[in-house]
Amino acid sequence: MVESNRYYAVNATNFKFLAVNKKCVLLETAFQRYTNIIRSSAQGYTRAPATTTLGTIHIFKINLTQTCEDLPHLNMDESYYVRGDGVVRAPTIWGILRALETLSQLLVPLPNGLLLIRSVEVYDQPRFKYRGLMLDSARHFVSKRKILQLLDGMAFNKLNVLHWHITDDSAFPYNSSTFPELSAKGAYRPELTYSKAEVKEIVEYARVRGIRVVAEFDTPAHTASWGASHPEIMTKCAGEFQGQLGPLNPTQESTLNFLNKFFKEIKTIFPDKYLHLGGDEVASGCWESNASIQAYLKAHGMDNGDLTYLYLERLSANISAMGWKQMVWQEAMIENSLMEWPANTIAQIWFDYKKVAATLTKKGTDIILSDGWYLYVLETGADWEKFYAVEPTNFSGTAAQKAHVIGGEACLWSEWINENNVLPTTFPRVSAVAERLWSPKEQQNVEEARFRFEEHNCRMIWRGIEARPANGFGIC
């Protein structure tokens, strides 16, 4: 950033964006979005100094140098350049989207309807390419309306992945057309579900903001809700678990065939290159109690330790065959020594970070960090400092290992989160995670961050995000 203490003015009702190079629909819709955001911000809380200006900007010149891509992706280029006299440049549409967000944040309102912008220059790009927010819509249902607000807030924080943990033991809220009984019997209520059209709307709303949507249908554990309509793909427990249904049964072809049909449908509505397979917290007690599973193991010269492998190896192969790359929770990698995951499979680490990160990056696995970024852990609710202090490369390893840290993800597990508190639980605390993932490692000063988050929280609230206070008392 090249600093400046000189200003340009912008008349909030008389400015426009002009595409001076490549054009596309994504760019046009972004112009509309940020025109509205900037117009509205002119009515916001007054913070700009009274000052003379170098002139008035009537046109923001947007120089997109490469043809637009359709879909945001893991390796998209998000770099951009913004100059305070109204020049924006980026190689990709994704960089332009980040630049427009920065531009809108640089504009500060005056009481007279004008906005001021400093005559700065910003050369910017993210430190990490994966900057995610995970939403669990199973422990409690979260409506499409709230998910769209989450996406708005993600864009305002330059987060670029919504990892959607759609199903879990407690509920199956996705309306499948192939297996409508999954949500008919597995959702809390018929109305507490997502139709295909709603999912598509969410994915599209994210896409135009440069946000990927990575779906997770967690298996083989966390699947009790599947069993409500399809007990035949589950494991019938015996012994101390008699009468219960356990994880998906990995010894039946029919289980894998069912999943194949299901994920073929999923592939048609989640266009991202990645699917999250889950694979966490598999308790093997039920598998071990089931006589037919034990007979299968014996017949194939395998033992109980091979069951997760047996399951994941075939699921992963099927998912690969459909053209998907994969993400998994750490257990799927750590606890299956036989398993050879496809190259570029990403592991998500949620506990024992230092140890697991060291182990996996040594093997050349790309990882993302969620350990320490669980948003449901609250103190005052203004407790963002603990999130800000987390550093994804803080483990023992070589530079080559550290290069396998591709980002991180804040997690909204919804045991204690519902429709009514999902937004204030997320905002503004996720801003601390977003800054850690975007900005240089050296940016660590908490007191400076406090002022930024206070200002940014006001901005988010003004834009309609239902954020709680960032710090102590105040206007926002």
Next chain:
Amino acid sequence: MVESNRYYAVNATNFKFLAVNKKCVLLETAFQRYTNIIRSSAQGYTRAPATTTLGTIHIFKINLTQTCEDLPHLNMDESYYVRGDGVVRAPTIWGILRALETLSQLLVPLPNGLLLIRSVEVYDQPRFKYRGLMLDSARHFVSKRKILQLLDGMAFNKLNVLHWHITDDSAFPYNSSTFPELSAKGAYRPELTYSKAEVKEIVEYARVRGIRVVAEFDTPAHTASWGASHPEIMTKCAGEFQGQLGPLNPTQESTLNFLNKFFKEIKTIFPDKYLHLGGDEVASGCWESNASIQAYLKAHGMDNGDLTYLYLERLSANISAMGWKQMVWQEAMIENSLMEWPANTIAQIWFDYKKVAATLTKKGTDIILSDGWYLYVLETGADWEKFYAVEPTNFSGTAAQKAHVIGGEACLWSEWINENNVLPTTFPRVSAVAERLWSPKEQQNVEEARFRFEEHNCRMIWRGIEARPANGFGIC
């Protein structure tokens, strides 16, 4: 409660309330309110068992035996009787309001639009007469819309006092007609204030629900926002506090005259018999540094320890002369040994409960408990057990002393609470406080309470209260 396993049915679209004895407007508006609530609840989540019924209730017979009072008050009788075949009886309108709430909670919906009610009998009255919720609208502004929702939720929990801590150091959000400059200069923003009309609407909304509104304009400390427009009533600090304004200046007649004019206005819009004077956290450093205050003390043979007394003694006398009874934070009683408070002044205890409760009740002072009931202290947000475990009579003292415990109050200090999280911070956790204050001391079983709160939270959410989850995963 006389239990029963037999049921009556109610057709949600074909029932009415009938006043079979006394009538008044408060009763009629309550009939309308609960007709809507019950109709809406028929669409709610299905919980009722399939069963035969003893018949259908078309008319709820409401037997109010005494003439209606206009205003809820500290000693109002809230006792009532409800019988599952549709008979409601209470001496006062306040008891009828509580009875209608109970009746509405007894009705459980069937899938077919009918509601079931058990053929029980409920004889009920509160354990404590003061069951409050304190809202701080100064650290962050909370809109009228959200305050009305708070009042709805309070009624659903049979809370009967909204203690409104309107002003504090950080903001003066009340639009005074006598001194409009107080909010013009002391509020965060012109629009972040309460007009007289809005305050009246809030008070009326509370009144018809049997909820008192006790105003607090905290003095002599916590008054920096007054100083924005009226620095002359503040203390000019010297020495280490040079350049700052300290608490209200207790040695100037003009300070007390100013307050007299101000509180005369307040008296016209807050009809409750009680005013909360505040009186907490008075730091005397600034007073001690001020030369004219020191000269005054010397001239009157007083010392620094007399200053709070000097202030409160005259303020209290003026407030009494206006016809108000008084509440104060504990410091105002504990730290002023000379002060003789008017009989029936209520002390609110917020720290050192066991010690302070023992001391004050020994002197015959009525007390309410807030220590342990600060809602901004969060863990998961489903952490209501700690509130449920608080027992207001848990201090060393005689039965006569314990009789001076007249209730308690959950506090919404708003350092970390704003418009966007005030409701989920309050609900459902305040239900634990409300039950502690209403039900017999012996009702302590946490696991039973867990089920009640889960059900009640669903009910509150269905009625439009933005409550967070009560426990873990689930439908609500």
